[in-house]
Amino acid sequence: MEKLTLRMRGGDSVNENLLPFEKEKRSVLVKRKDAITSDKHGCRPEDRKTEDLINYGIINLEKQAGPTSHQVTSYARDILHVKKAGHSGTLE
Amino acid sequence: MTGILPIAIGRATRIVQLLLTAGKEYVCLMHLHKNIDEKRLREVCAEFTGKIKQLPPVRSSVKRQLRERTVYYFEIIEINGKDVLFRAGTQAGTYIRKLVSDIGIKLGGAHMVELRRTKAGPFSEDDGTLATLHDLADAWHYYKSEGNDKYIRHVIQPVERAVAHIPKIWITDSAVESLCHGAPLHMPGVAKLESGISKGDTVAIMTLKDEIVAYGKAADSSEKILKDEKGLAAKAEAVFMKEGTYPRPNPR
Numbered sequence: 514m515e516k517l518t519l520r521m522r523g524g525d526s527v528n529e530n531l532l533p534f535e536k537e538k539r540s541v542l543v544k545r546k547d548a549i550t551s552d553k554h555g556c557r558p559e560d561r562k563t564e565d566l567i568n569y570g571i572i573n574l575e576k577q578a579g580p581t582s583h584q585v586t587s588y589a590r591d592i593l594h595v596k597k598a599g600h601s602g603t604l605e
Numbered sequence: 606m607t608g609i610l611p612i613a614i615g616r617a618t619r620i621v622q623l624l625l626t627a628g629k630e631y632v633c634l635m636h637l638h639k640n641i642d643e644k645r646l647r648e649v650c651a652e653f654t655g656k657i658k659q660l661p662p663v664r665s666s667v668k669r670q671l672r673e674r675t676v677y678y679f680e681i682i683e684i685n686g687k688d689v690l691f692r693a694g695t696q697a698g699t700y701i702r703k704l705v706s707d708i709g710i711k712l713g714g715a716h717m718v719e720l721r722r723t724k725a726g727p728f729s730e731d732d733g734t735l736a737t738l739h740d741l742a743d744a745w746h747y748y749k750s751e752g753n754d755k756y757i758r759h760v761i762q763p764v765e766r767a768v769a770h771i772p773k774i775w776i777t778d779s780a781v782e783s784l785c786h787g788a789p790l791h792m793p794g795v796a797k798l799e800s801g802i803s804k805g806d807t808v809a810i811m812t813l814k815d816e817i818v819a820y821g822k823a824a825d826s827s828e829k830i831l832k833d834e835k836g837l838a839a840k841a842e843a844v845f846m847k848e849g850t851y852p853r854p855n856p857r
Contacts, residue, residue, distance in 0.1 A: 528680075528692065528723075530630070530677075530678040530680060530692065530694050531677075531678075531694070532627075532628035532629075532630065532677055532694050532724065533628060533677060534627070534628065534726075534727075534770040535770075537801065539772060539799040539800050539801050540799070540800045541797055541798070541799060541800075542797060542798055542799070542800055542827060542831045543796075543797045544795050544796060544797055544798065544830070544831050545777065545795070545796045545797070548777050548796035548797070548813060549813070550778050550812060550813035550814050551778055554778060554781075554850060554851045554852060555778075555781075555812055555814050555816055555850055555851060556814065556816070557814045557815060557816070558763035558764075558765045558814075558815060558816055559763065561763060563748065563754040563757060563758060566757075566758065566761050566763065567614070567615065567757065567761060568614065568615030568616055568617075569614075569615055569616045569617045569763075569764055569845075570613075570614055570615070570617055570761035570762055570763060570764060571611055571612065571613045571614070571617055571620065571761070571762050571763075571764055571766055571767045572611065572612045572613075572614065572736060572741065572760060572761055572762070573609060573611055573728045573732070573734040573735050573736065573762070574609065574610045574611065574612050574735075574736060574737070574738070574741070575607070575608070575609060575610075575730070575735045575736060575737045576606075576607055576608060576609070576610040576722075577607055577737065577738075578606065578607050582610055585610060585612070585738065586610075586612050588738050589612050589614065589738060589741060590614065592738070592741050592742050592745050593614060593615075593741070593745060593761075595614050595615040596615065597614070597615055597616075597618045598612055598613065598614045598615070598618060599612070599613050599618040599619070599621040600610050600611070600612050600613075600621060601610065601611040601612070601613075601621050601624030601625055601627075601725050601726070601728075602610075602621075602624065602625050602629070602697065602725065603666075604606050604607075604608060604609075604610050604720075604722050605606055
């Protein structure tokens with residue numbers, strides 16, 4: 514059983530299973546070939562300043578056993594000193 | 606229970622709505638109460654693939670009535686006596702503990718021993734971005750005490766990462782500001798879009814710099830939005846971009 518538990522982390526089976534959205538193949542349809550964006554406004558997500566990222570980001574958090582999803586979320590909020598945080602569905 | 610729990614922070618918080626409703630994947634260790642022939646076990650597990658009826662558990666956040674959920678895939682990874690390790694991809698709101706106990710009803714009993722979530726919408730455990738609370742605290746320390754933002758920028762990803770699974774409509778710079786004020790998106794504001802959108806689908810509305818402006822519902826199909834110059838393309842439900850990020854279009 515210990516062996517099975519260890520194998521919950523990745524394991525050696527190849528996971529070829531896909532969720533519905535992972536199977537969708539979408540192409541980009543261009544409506545306005547001439548549309549360009551000005552460098553004067555906005556900012557590419559990867560170029561966002563760190564202070565902005567911290568108040569406007571998402572963490573792919575590894576929840577460990579013990580605390581509830583709600584508790585984990587409030588710990589993350591406190592660590593980063595942000596006012597709000599929310600999780601993507603309980604994992605209890 | 607362990608595994609991935611994407612957390613949105615600060616102004617990104619409301620994006621979790623798009624993850625709550627997204628498909629999930631779990632690896633689960635099920636313990637059978639009786640020795641079961643492998644063929645029979647596989648048959649019963651196959652019965653719990655596709656559309657299933659499930660009664661939410663007593664302690665749950667939803668109304669307790671039988672509801673249909675979809676199990677997209679159910680793969681037995683390993684069988685060791687009464688222990689069965691399986692991987693399942695499920696519709697949002699599928700209770701795995703309940704799934705295991707329902708399988709058990711057909712096999713003389715079963716319970717969930719361990720559960721690990723391996724996917725939540727576009728997030729997975731093997732995409733190189735998984736971080737523990739400990740990693741987060743360390744990253745914060747490096748950033749605040751040493752002015753090194755390398756780790757925090759790895760651990761915290763842009764909010765746009767959370768809409769990777771949602772079809773997108775990109776809009777012109779001049780269409781951005783009115784959306785930030787709550788106006789719907791009109792056809793002329795669309796610069797490009799993804800194929801396969803149907804009327805009523807949830808879409809992410811993006812700038813041409815790939816920043817999220819809002820998410821909402823498509824008011825028409827991809828084909829119509831591509832061709833039409835009049836009418837609504839989408840209605841925003843939650844706006845993320847701050848007003849004033851892009852200028853108001855010049856009055857003509």
